Structures are given as C-alpha cells and as structure tokens.
Amino acid sequence: MSTSLIRWLWHALAAAILIALGAGLYVASKRVDYTWRWERIPQYLVSNEGDEVRAPFDAFVVVADDSKSVTLNAMRGSDTAAFDELASVAVGNGDLVFEGDVLGKKKGHLGFGTLMQGLWLTLEISALSLVFAMLLGVIVGLGRVSKNPAAADLAAFYVEVIRGTPLLVQIFIMYFFIGTVLKLSAFAAGIVALAVFTGAYIAEIVRAGIQAVPKGQTEAAQSLGFSGAQTMRHIILPQATRRILPPLAGQFINLIKDSSLVSVMALTDLTKAGREVVSSTFLPFEVWFTVAGMYLVLTGALSFGVRKLEKRFAARD
Amino acid sequence: MTAPLIQASGIEKRYPNGTLGLKKASLSVKAGEVVVIVGPSGSGKSTLLRTFNGLESITGGEIIVDGQRLDRRGADLRNLRKRVGMVFQQFNLFPHLTVLGNLTLAPCKVLGLSTAEAAERARKLLSKVGLADKAECYPAQLSGGQMQRVAIARALAMQPAVMLFDEPTSALDPEMVGEVLEVMKQLANEGMTMCVVTHEMGFARAVADRVIFMDAGDILCEEHPDVFFDAPPHERLKTFLRQVLK
Numbered sequence: 001m002s003t004s005l006i007r008w009l010w011h012a013l014a015a016a017i018l019i020a021l022g023a024g025l026y027v028a029s030k031r032v033d034y035t036w037r038w039e040r041i042p043q044y045l046v047s048n049e050g051d052e053v054r055a056p057f058d059a060f061v062v063v064a065d066d067s068k069s070v071t072l073n074a075m076r077g078s079d080t081a082a083f084d085e086l087a088s089v090a091v092g093n094g095d096l097v098f099e100g101d102v103l104g105k106k107k108g109h110l111g112f113g114t115l116m117q118g119l120w121l122t123l124e125i126s127a128l129s130l131v132f133a134m135l136l137g138v139i140v141g142l143g144r145v146s147k148n149p150a151a152a153d154l155a156a157f158y159v160e161v162i163r164g165t166p167l168l169v170q171i172f173i174m175y176f177f178i179g180t181v182l183k184l185s186a187f188a189a190g191i192v193a194l195a196v197f198t199g200a201y202i203a204e205i206v207r208a209g210i211q212a213v214p215k216g217q218t219e220a221a222q223s224l225g226f227s228g229a230q231t232m233r234h235i236i237l238p239q240a241t242r243r244i245l246p247p248l249a250g251q252f253i254n255l256i257k258d259s260s261l262v263s264v265m266a267l268t269d270l271t272k273a274g275r276e277v278v279s280s281t282f283l284p285f286e287v288w289f290t291v292a293g294m295y296l297v298l299t300g301a302l303s304f305g306v307r308k309l310e311k312r313f314a315a316r317d
Numbered sequence: 318m319t320a321p322l323i324q325a326s327g328i329e330k331r332y333p334n335g336t337l338g339l340k341k342a343s344l345s346v347k348a349g350e351v352v353v354i355v356g357p358s359g360s361g362k363s364t365l366l367r368t369f370n371g372l373e374s375i376t377g378g379e380i381i382v383d384g385q386r387l388d389r390r391g392a393d394l395r396n397l398r399k400r401v402g403m404v405f406q407q408f409n410l411f412p413h414l415t416v417l418g419n420l421t422l423a424p425c426k427v428l429g430l431s432t433a434e435a436a437e438r439a440r441k442l443l444s445k446v447g448l449a450d451k452a453e454c455y456p457a458q459l460s461g462g463q464m465q466r467v468a469i470a471r472a473l474a475m476q477p478a479v480m481l482f483d484e485p486t487s488a489l490d491p492e493m494v495g496e497v498l499e500v501m502k503q504l505a506n507e508g509m510t511m512c513v514v515t516h517e518m519g520f521a522r523a524v525a526d527r528v529i530f531m532d533a534g535d536i537l538c539e540e541h542p543d544v545f546f547d548a549p550p551h552e553r554l555k556t557f558l559r560q561v562l563k
C-alpha cells in the first residue's frame with residue numbers, strides 16, 4: 001500500500017472517531033429526553049424583529065380599518081399623532097393609552113440578533129485591547145532589555161504582578177476600584193484590563209524575540225556607528241519581528257478567548273449574550289455549541305491571517 | 318612625521334569574571350600600515366582588536382585612535398566608529414536586508430547620505446569586491462566567501478581611516494579563502510591602514526608591514542615578516558610557528 005493511501009486512511013479514522021463522538025452525544029441527549037431545537041437558534045443570529053412603537057403622550061386610539069395605521073388624539077389639548085404601515089397593532093379602537101405604552105410594531109428589518117451583537121462587542125473589545133496591548137507590550141519588552149536599571153525594574157515588576165494574578169481578579173479590581181475612581185465605563189475598564197493583562201505576555205514575547213537576535217548583529221551595527229536606538233530600530237526589531245510573530249498570534253487568540261471574562265462586568269459580549277439567550281430559551285446545548293462555533297470562527301480567521309503573514313516574511317530567505 | 322593612526326599604550330583588559338584578556342599591551346599603527354596579529358587561541362588577539370573601536374572597554378592604559386582618546390561612550394565613541402571599519406569572523410551581515418541594503422543603511426542613517434548617493438557608493442564597492450550582480454540578493458543566498466566580501470564592502474562604505482579584520486577567513490571553506498584574501502590584498506595595495514588577526518601565514522608574509530605575536534594577553538614581539546618567519550627572535554614564537562606551518 002502506498003504511504004499516501006495509509007495517511008489518508010488515518011485521516012479517515014480521525015473523522016470516523018469525531019463522527020462517533022457526535023453520534024454518542026446525540027444518543028446521550030435522547031436518553032435524558034432532550035429535544036434538539038436548532039431551528040430556534042437562527043433568530044438570535046439574524047433577527048427580523050421590527051422596533052416597537054410607543055405612545056408619545058396620553059391619548060385615545062383610533063385604529064384604521066386596514067389595521068395598519070393608528071391615530072392618537074391627545075387626552076389633554078388637541079395634539080394628534082399618526083403611525084402608518086405598522087406590521088402589527090397592539091391596541092384597539094377607542095383604547096386609552098398612556099405615554100410610553102406600546103402601540104404596535106413597525107415592519108421588520110434585517111438586523112443582528114443577540115448572539116451576533118455579542119460577537120460584535122467581543123470583536124470590538126478584543127481589537128481595541130489588542131492595539132493597546134501591543135503598544136504596552138513593545139514598550140515594556142524594550143524596558144525588559146533596557147540597560148537602564150529603573151526601566152528594567154519597573155518592566156519586570158509589571159510583568160511579574162500581572163502574570164502572577166488571575167485575569168478575573170484583575171478585571172474585578174479594574175471594574176470596581178479603578179472604574180469607580182477614574183469613572184471608567186464598563187467597556188473602557190474591560191479594554192484596559194484585557195490590554196494590561198495581555199501586554200505583560202506580549203512584553204515577554206518581545207523580550208525573548210529581541211534576545212534571540214545574535215549578539216554579532218549588535219556588534220556589527222555599533223561598529224558602523226549606529227546608536228543604541230538606531231540599532232534597535234533598524235537591525236534588532238526587524239529581525240525580532242519574525243520570531244515574535246508565531247507566539248504573538250497565539251497570544252491574540254488567547255486575548256479573544258480571555259475577553260469572555262469581561263461578561264462579569266455587565267458587558268453583553270458573546271458569552272454574556274449566550275447566557276441571556278439560554279435563560280430565555282432553555283436551549284443550553286444549542287446555544288453554547290453555537291457560541292463556541294462563533295469563537296472558533298474568530299480565532300480560526302485570525303490564525304489563518306497570521307499564517308499568511310508568516311509566509312510573506314519567510315519568503316525572504 | 319604624522320602621528321600614528323592607532324596608539325595603544327599599556328592597555329589592560331580585565332573581564333568582569335576576572336579573566337585578564339590583555340596585560341599592558343602597547344602597539345602603534347601608522348597610516349597606510351598593514352599589521353598582522355597572530356598567536357595561539359585565547360591569547361587576546363580578538364580582545365586587542367576590539368578595544369580599537371570600543372567594542373571592548375579597557376580597564377587600564379590609553380588608546381588614541383585618529384587623534385581622539387577612546388574612553389568615552391555615547392556620541393564621541395560613535396563618531397570614532399565611523400572612522401574604524403570592522404570585519405568579523407562570522408560576517409554578521411544583516412539578514413533582513415539585501416546586499417545593497419546592508420551597504421547603504423549605515424551611510425544613510427549614520428553619515429546622512431542620500432539614498433542615491435549611498436546606492437552609488439555601494440555599487441562601486443560591490444564591483445570592486447566582484448559582486449556587482451548580487452546587489453539585490455539576501456545574505457542567505459550567498460556563499461561564505463561572497464558574504465565576507467559583502468561584509469568588507471559594507472565596512473568600506475563608511476570610508477573608514479582604518480580597517481580591523483578579526484579572523485576574516487576562519488569560518489570559510491578552504492576554496493573560498495583565496496577570494497577574500499585577494500580583496501584584502503587589493504585594499505592593502507591601495508594604501509588602506511589595516512589590522513588583521515589571521516592564521517593565514519602566507520598572507521602575513523606577503524602583505525604585512527609588521528607581524529605581531531601575542532601570547533597570554535601580552536604582545537611578545539613585533540617584527541618585519543622576513544625576520545618574523547625566517548629568524549623568529551623568541552622561543553615561544555618558534556614553537557608556535559612550527560605548529561602552524563607544518
């Protein structure tokens with residue numbers, strides 16, 4: 001048998017095992033009388049719900065014959081208001097409504113459902129904290145390799161403290177203490193907490209990347225009259241970047257996953273959205289599998305992009 | 318008579334771990350001279366050479382290079398390094414830059430040349446070392462001999478007053494040694510001031526104005542190559558020469 005055929009058979013075996021696992025899960029759920037309702041999931045991804053229409057003042061209702069428009073006559077004064085082309089009407093002719101009461105729903109328009117909105121917030125938080133974490137990581141990483149003892153001490157202190165405490169604890173501190181003192185919103189506090197956390201790990205990656213560049217490179221640059229900063233910028237960092245890229249990609253993926261912890265601070269990210277949908281639908285399996293799949297799409301896209309980038313760098317030599 | 322380009326008086330180098338790399342070594346190199354430094358491994362040849370451009374700081378004595386005392390760090394030292402070219406055993410080319418990039422980066426960033434000026438200078442030097450067609454290659458695409466010739470051209474692009482070579486052919490396959498030595502000979506003939514640490518005794522005999530023998534951090538003797546090789550004045554040198562020339 002050819003080796004490629006044997007390899008193919010092993011791959012087929014892996015696929016068979018995965019399928020068997022899935023089937024096992026299905027059978028197990030049947031045992032506990034779980035009814036799968038996947039059909040209820042799409043509405044939480046893409047919603048077609050129209051916005052509600054509410055009464056602007058206390059008024060009597062006149063519903064048109066076609067049941068699509070509502071006219072309000074104010075209880076006091078002579079204000080009137082008309083609402084046309086409603087998808088559904090929730091009041092009857094002659095009803096008395098008070099300010100803020102629901103009159104009906106407008107025509108639906110395609111929009112993000114709860115889960116997609118959560119995914120969007122996760123993406124937003126991850127992307128913003130990524131930018132700050134990179135900045136912080138490069139600065140602190142340079143501090144770690146600095147000849148200046150003060151810079152080296154401070155950088156080492158930061159890295160040790162952050163890597164030695166759980167992210168969840170840092171998020172609580174950031175939210176309850178710093179968030180209150182500096183009047184940061186939950187969104188800002190979440191970004192700061194994630195950036196500070198990830199920055200410490202990026203700093204270590206940057207330090208390792210810099211230290212992996214052979215000493216001869218620095219000596220050659222100095223012999224040509226480069227200053228320390230010029231050596232770093234033109235010689236060391238460009239070479240370190242290539243070594244830094246793979247571990248950095250892993251750190252970015254961690255950041256996306258870690259961002260699920262900000263759901264403890266009243267931010268409806270993907271994880272929190274999942275919890276909300278579960279509590280209103282009682283479909284834990286479907287919802288959490290969907291949420292996991294959505295995280296996978298994010299992280300998968302990221303590692304795909306980084307692999308492309310790595311190839312571009314590698315093409316040089 | 319002009320002052321020597323390099324004047325080292327009684328320099329001592331003690332490494333942080335206590336090793337004495339150099340003990341009271343004195344040497345002077347005049348403009349246009351080619352000085353070859355030989356000696357057994359660990360005798361302090363590299364250390365001596367590296368003190369001449371401040372890659373290694375000294376713990377005693379004094380070095381004056383091109384009229385400037387070499388003791389301060391920072392801008393003074395950088396200005397001095399522009400005047401002293403260095404070629405390493407391991408080439409130390411910048412792998413992320415093309416050959417042309419290797420030759421133009423320092424002239425642009427350190428000397429302030431325009432890109433066009435630096436590129437023109439680089440291309441002239443590349444044809445001088447026989448690598449005009451390799452300008453767009455990356456170092457990893459070159460042979461060892463080609464890399465070392467690029468490294469020499471890179472140092473020359475700064476138009477230094479003196480060139481230091483630390484075993485420039487020791488990392489090369491034997492068939493590539495000749496092409497590098499050829500370039501160095503040509504440089505010497507053009508009147509470049511050179512300090513060369515090497516085990517190539519043929520090169521020393523043919524090109525050197527003086528040959529220096531080091532042992533255990535000391536300069537034991539410095540002689541004209543004819544005397545050095547044909548009538549070695551020192552017992553220790555005789556043993557050394559017997560070993561390397563057999």
Ligand SMILES: Nc1ncnc2c1ncn2[C@@H]1O[C@H](COP(=O)(O)OP(=O)(O)OP(=O)(O)O)[C@@H](O)[C@H]1O
Nearest residue numbers: 332334336337338357358359360361362363364365
């Ligand atoms: N960074 C260092 N720290 C401590 N000791 C060192 C250091 N560099 C060199 N030495 C020591 O200083 C002495 C001189 O070393 P040097 O490299 O100058 O010798 P060399 O003559 O160039 O030898 P080789 O022919 O092997 O290159 C040796 O004993 C060496 O072990």
Ligand SMILES: [Mg+2]
Nearest residue numbers: 362363364484
């Ligand atoms: Mg040496």
